[in-house]
Amino acid sequence: MRLSEIQIRFKDMMLGDTSPDDDFSEIFAVNDIALPDRMNIYRNNVMGNVGNALMQNFPLLEKLVGREFLTAMARRYILAHPPTTGHLTFYGSDFDEFIKSYEPARNLPYLPDMAKLEILANLAENARDDFPLTASDLSEIPEDRLRMFHVKPRDSAHFMTSAWPLLNIRELCLKHGEKVDMHSGGVFLMVHRPLLKTEITEISESEYAFLSRLHQQPLGIAVADTLQLYPDFDFPTVLGRHINLQTFSKPENQ
Amino acid sequence: MLPHVSHPERAEAAFPPAGLPSEPVGIGLRYPYYKEVLETDLNLGWLEVHPENYFGGGAHRHFLTEARKKHQLSLHAVGLSLGSSEAVSEMHLQKFKELIDIFQPFNISDHASWSASGNAHLNDLMPLPYTQETLDALCRNISLAQEYFGRKMLVENPSTYVAFVQNEMTEYQFMNRAAEMTGCGLLLDINNIYVQAHNHGYDAWEYIDNIDTRHVGEMHLAGHSEEQAGEQTILIDTHNKPVRGEVWNLYEHAVRRFGAIPTLIEWDQDFPTLEKLVAEADRARKIINNINASLRGATRRSNPESQEMDCFANARNDDEELFHAAE
Numbered sequence: 001m002r003l004s005e006i007q008i009r010f011k012d013m014m015l016g017d018t019s020p021d022d023d024f025s026e027i028f029a030v031n032d033i034a035l036p037d038r039m040n041i042y043r044n045n046v047m048g049n050v051g052n053a054l055m056q057n058f059p060l061l062e063k064l065v066g067r068e069f070l071t072a073m074a075r076r077y078i079l080a081h082p083p084t085t086g087h088l089t090f091y092g093s094d095f096d097e098f099i100k101s102y103e104p105a106r107n108l109p110y111l112p113d114m115a116k117l118e119i120l121a122n123l124a125e126n127a128r129d130d131f132p133l134t135a136s137d138l139s140e141i142p143e144d145r146l147r148m149f150h151v152k153p154r155d156s157a158h159f160m161t162s163a164w165p166l167l168n169i170r171e172l173c174l175k176h177g178e179k180v181d182m183h184s185g186g187v188f189l190m191v192h193r194p195l196l197k198t199e200i201t202e203i204s205e206s207e208y209a210f211l212s213r214l215h216q217q218p219l220g221i222a223v224a225d226t227l228q229l230y231p232d233f234d235f236p237t238v239l240g241r242h243i244n245l246q247t248f249s250k251p252e253n254q
Numbered sequence: 255m256l257p258h259v260s261h262p263e264r265a266e267a268a269f270p271p272a273g274l275p276s277e278p279v280g281i282g283l284r285y286p287y288y289k290e291v292l293e294t295d296l297n298l299g300w301l302e303v304h305p306e307n308y309f310g311g312g313a314h315r316h317f318l319t320e321a322r323k324k325h326q327l328s329l330h331a332v333g334l335s336l337g338s339s340e341a342v343s344e345m346h347l348q349k350f351k352e353l354i355d356i357f358q359p360f361n362i363s364d365h366a367s368w369s370a371s372g373n374a375h376l377n378d379l380m381p382l383p384y385t386q387e388t389l390d391a392l393c394r395n396i397s398l399a400q401e402y403f404g405r406k407m408l409v410e411n412p413s414t415y416v417a418f419v420q421n422e423m424t425e426y427q428f429m430n431r432a433a434e435m436t437g438c439g440l441l442l443d444i445n446n447i448y449v450q451a452h453n454h455g456y457d458a459w460e461y462i463d464n465i466d467t468r469h470v471g472e473m474h475l476a477g478h479s480e481e482q483a484g485e486q487t488i489l490i491d492t493h494n495k496p497v498r499g500e501v502w503n504l505y506e507h508a509v510r511r512f513g514a515i516p517t518l519i520e521w522d523q524d525f526p527t528l529e530k531l532v533a534e535a536d537r538a539r540k541i542i543n544n545i546n547a548s549l550r551g552a553t554r555r556s557n558p559e560s561q562e563m564d565c566f567a568n569a570r571n572d573d574e575e576l577f578h579a580a581e
Contacts, residue, residue: 001420004339006372008379011371029417031455037483038415041490046378053377083373086333086346087306126310156312189481196313 001027010192013039014046016079044237050078053088057122059093060114062249063104063173073102089126093119110164110182117166119201120158120191124198127156132194132246147220154249155192159203159211162186194246209239211247268323272358275300278514278542286525288317289564293322296532300326300360302518304334306333309349328361328472328518329353330441335375335384335396336409337368347402354403357550361472361516363408363441364399366429367394368405383418384428389435396436406470409433410441413449413478413491422545425450426464439471441510445520447498448477449489456463462508470512475538476520493522497534506541515541 006027028035045096054074055062062070077098083091105111129212132154141149153159163186172180188208190201203211206226210233226233242248280300283291291298291520308314321327331350334342367379382388392409400407411429423431433440442465451458453577477495480487497505497519505517519534 002339003383003385003391006383006418007339007368007380008369011374011376014376025419027418027420029419029421031417033483033486035416038488041415041488042378042380042479046376049375049377051548069512083377084373084375086335086343086375087379088371088377089307089310125312127312128312129311129315144309193312196316198312 001061010042014043015082046236047075047078050083050088051075054078054092054095058115059117060118060170060173061111062218063109064111064114066168069104073099073105076102090122093123095119110162110166110169113160113162113166114166114169116160116162117189117191118171120160121198121200122143123158123192124156124193125153127193128238130154130156131250133243133248133250135240135243137250138243148218149220150218150251151214151250152251153211153214153247154196157211157247158191159189159208160191161188161205161208167200170200189247190247192245210235210238211242214248269358270326272360273326274360275516277539278500279517279519279538280325280328281519281531281535282521283318283321284522284525285314287528288321290528292317292320294528296528297536297539298325298532300328300516301534302328302330302520305331305350305353306330308353322357324342327357327359328516329357329359330410331362331364331479332379333369333375333377334364334395334399335368335370336364336399337366337380337388337392338370338395339368339391340366340370340393343370346368347399348373348396351403355406361408361441362403362405363410363472365410365412366432367412379412381412381414381416381418382428384425385418385420385422389428389431392432393435396432396438400436400438406437406439408439408441410443410474411446413443413446413453413489415453415488415490422462424456424461428460430464430466430469430529433466433469438469440465440469441472441474442470442508444473445456445474445476445478445501445509446491448498448501449491450503452487452489455513459507462504462511465512467512470515473505473508473512473515473517475517475519475534479555494524496526497537502537502541505538506545509542509545514546515530517542528540 009027024035051071051074054077055070058070067234077092077095081094081098096112096119097113099105099112133151164182165180165184166187166189168180168184169235172178188203190203190211192199192201206229208221209229210226213225217225227235277297277299280302281298283301283303284365286493291301308318317360329350334346334350336342343452365379367382369376369378369380382392396407396409407431409432411425427441432438447461450456475497476491476493477497479490479492479495516537519531519538521531
């Protein structure tokens with residue numbers, strides 16, 4: 001049997017498509033210890049390694065649903081979406097989408113958004129290190145070029161919105177709150193890492209609209225488009241706030 | 255107050271020059287030890303990390319940068335999947351090389367195993383049949399990686415729990431041939447040899463006696479667990495316990511054969527205190543020192559005029575070769 005075929009059969013068994021009880025006598029030598037016992041060592045290792053890596057990225061979810069529920073959900077996710085790379089730092093980046101279709105979580109409609117919050121926190125925590133744009137960097141740009149200047153959010157800065165009170169749910173998980181009014185309204189959030197510590201900051205709806213545009217649009221266009229939707233958008237205040245929060249990336253040539 | 259963070263890509267000037275560690279024994283730098291490793295007075299020797307844990311930036315990179323300012327480093331990969339029938343991922347090579355360029359490790363390594371097949375990566379060390387076809391696939395990937403990195407790498411012997419009917423050679427023959435075919439070095443995991451010998455019924459001492467001394471560039475020591483399967487016991491390489499007595503004996507035999515090769519104490523689960531981990535490293539150091547002392551005594555008795563023997567001589571020569579292989 002070719003090496004590629006052995007590896008495909010082995011992989012299929014690890015990911016649950018084949019039972020260790022199936023006949024592998026043409027691949028593995030027989031000895032004192034039954035083959036299913038030997039294969040289960042590998043299976044447990046794979047599910048343990050990948051499962052632990054996944055669950056480490058979702059500590060709030062574990063608080064919300066308990067270890068047993070999360071373990072079962074993680075196992076189903078791993079079998080449906082096995083890792084595709086040899087590093088697991090960002091594994092589970094579509095876990096929120098999986099949860100939306102996971103039947104046992106149907107009665108927890110806020111769960112996908114909490115998963116999204118943790119995905120963004122993990123992205124921020126492990127983002128490439130870069131330098132923040134400062135007020136002095138901006139002052140060096142001639143006024144006539146400022147409109148078309150691209151102010152990019154840093155690699156660690158991410159924005160999200162939810163119809164659920166995610167910050168209150170998070171506080172509850174961290175044991176800073178006692179109960180959450182689930183109908184208290186949604187939030188707009190920025191998840192970012194100014195230096196080493198990842199932070200979650202509440203932003204306004206217009207701020208969210210403006211910051212999300214900066215990935216694609218130059219500064220002047222993003223401001224104009226935001227003002228069209230939100231006439232009260234206070235650009236100078238928002239810009240100053242995000243310079244202080246170190247939201248933007250210093251351009252490579254500075 | 256957060257510490258001042260130097261940009262990792264610009265911090266290399268602050269690192270001690272890359273070279274063999276002055277102390278032969280090192281420990282694995284793992285998350286629970288980050289702060290203590292930077293502050294302790296304990297003799298840590300050198301440090302080892304899995305590069306995959308540092309592919310991103312942030313706090314992990316920061317602590318590695320700070321640790322590298324004080325210690326020599328070995329980058330021990332777990333995700334290249336060198337034994338896959340398909341080629342090594344270029345993205346993985348690129349991220350690994352970025353770390354090599356920044357952190358200037360004295361050794362880089364991965365395993366004689368596979369984990370990637372098709373579009374799935376199992377993220378565990380899967381066993382290989384010891385055939386010519388596998389050897390060719392493994393050597394293709396080792397050569398690809400060495401060419402990409404521009405330097406020699408080490409390849410580690412695995413712990414396995416199944417044997418293949420197709421095996422055409424012993425594991426030590428397979429490892430020696432991989433080194434001969436690619437010019438890579440061997441990372442000899444003494445615990446894995448012990449586990450393999452038990453699980454597959456062969457002689458661990460004979461294994462060590464048959465590894466070509468010219469190839470060994472690093473050794474690993476770790477604890478293993480026992481699992482009952484019917485009336486039999488199977489050993490599992492769990493890295494969550496102290497090194498077993500039988501493995502220490504085997505290590506002593508390996509030091510006599512290979513010299514004071516840089517040795518790592520691996521501990522990856524159920525972490526002990528840093529003090530306890532360092533005590534394991536001290537034990538390995540003591541074995542090396544005792545063998546060195548007995549060799550010096552023997553040399554003096556046989557030839558009082560000669561220079562003292564140095565267990566490190568072997569390792570140093572290997573390492574010079576290692577650093578210059580790609581030039």
